[in-house]
Amino acid sequence: MQRFFNPFEDVAFKKLFGQESNKDILIDFLNDLLQGEKHIENLTFLDKEQLAKTLKERRFIYDVYCVSDEGEKFIVEMQNISQDHFVNRSLYYVARAVCNQACRGHEWDYQLKPVYGIFFMNFKQDQLPKKVLTDVGLYESQSDKVISDKVRLFYLQLPYSKEKEAECETNLDCWFYILRNMETMREMPFKDRKKIFSKVELIAELAAMSIEEQQKHWEAADVLRTNINAITYHERKGREEGREEGREEGREEGREEGREETNMEHAKKMKENGLDIGLIQEITGLSVEQIQEL
DSSP, rough: OOEEEEOSHHHHHHHHSSSSSGGGHHHHHHOOOOOOOOOOOOOOEOOOOEESSSTSSOEEEEEEEEEETTTTTEEEEEOSSSOOOOOOOOHHHHHHHTTTTOSSSSSSSOOOOOOEEEEEEESTTTTSSSSSSSEEEEETTTOOOEEEEEEEEEEEGGGGSSGGGGGGHHHHHHHHHHHHHHGGOSSOOTTOOOTTHHHHHHHHBBGGSSSHHHHHHHHHHHHHHHHHHHHHHHHHHHHHHHHHOOOOOHHHHHHHHHHHHHEEEHHHHHHHTTOOOOHHHHHHHHHHHHHOOO
C-alpha cells in the first residue's frame, strides 16, 4: 500500500511547499539551494493569482509565491509535462514579478528586489543542459561577471537526479532523490542527516491527510496520470501520422488535441464534484471562462 503522496501532483506539492504551517520546509530547501550565497530566515506567502492588467492580457496562478524578510520574491513551480515554450513561460513568470514592483510617483527609481524562479521539472527539457540543476542569471558572457542579481532562474530536471540513495552526497541530492522517489518509498531516508526530513515524512503521509485533502489529492493525481498517458499516446500517434504524411506538424497537433480534450473532461468532472474553480484551473491549466462554460 502506498504510504506517501506523489509530490508532483498539484495538491500535494502545495501542501508540502506552500502552506504557512510548513514553510520551514520551503525555507530549508531554498537555503540548501542558495547555500553559501544567502540565508533566508523567514518567508511570507503572497497571493498566487496574478491578475491581468489589461483585457487582452492573460492572468495566471503561481504554484507558490512568497517574499523573504529582505523583500526577495520567490516563485516556486512544479511542472510535470514538457512544453515547447517552457523556458519562455518561466521567463514570463519571473518578468511579471519584476514588473509588478513598479510604483507610481517620481520617488520610485527602478529600485527592484531580486526575483527567484524555482522550477521543478518532472521531465528532461532539450533546451537545457543535461543535468539536474541549471542556474541561470544575468551574467557577462565572457567573464561570467554578474551584471544584475535581480533575476535568477533555477531549472531542476528531476529525471537527472541520483538514481540510488547511497549516491546522494549533498543536501540537494537528498532533496531531489526524495521528491523523485517519494511516491514509492516505505520509509523517508536521510532523517539522521537533516531534521527537516522527519517533518517531510509527517506531511507526506497519506494517512495524515484529511478526507477532503485525500479526495482532492486522488482527483488531481488521476488527472495527472491521465494527462501524461493521453499526451504520450497522442504524441506517438502524431509522430506516426506525421511520418506517414511527411508532416512534422502531426506531432504537435496530436499533443495539443490530447491535452485539451483530457483537461476539459476532467475539469467537467471536478466541477460536478464541487471542486473550487480556482483549484480546477491550477490543475488543468484551463481558463476560468472555459471551466465556467462546462
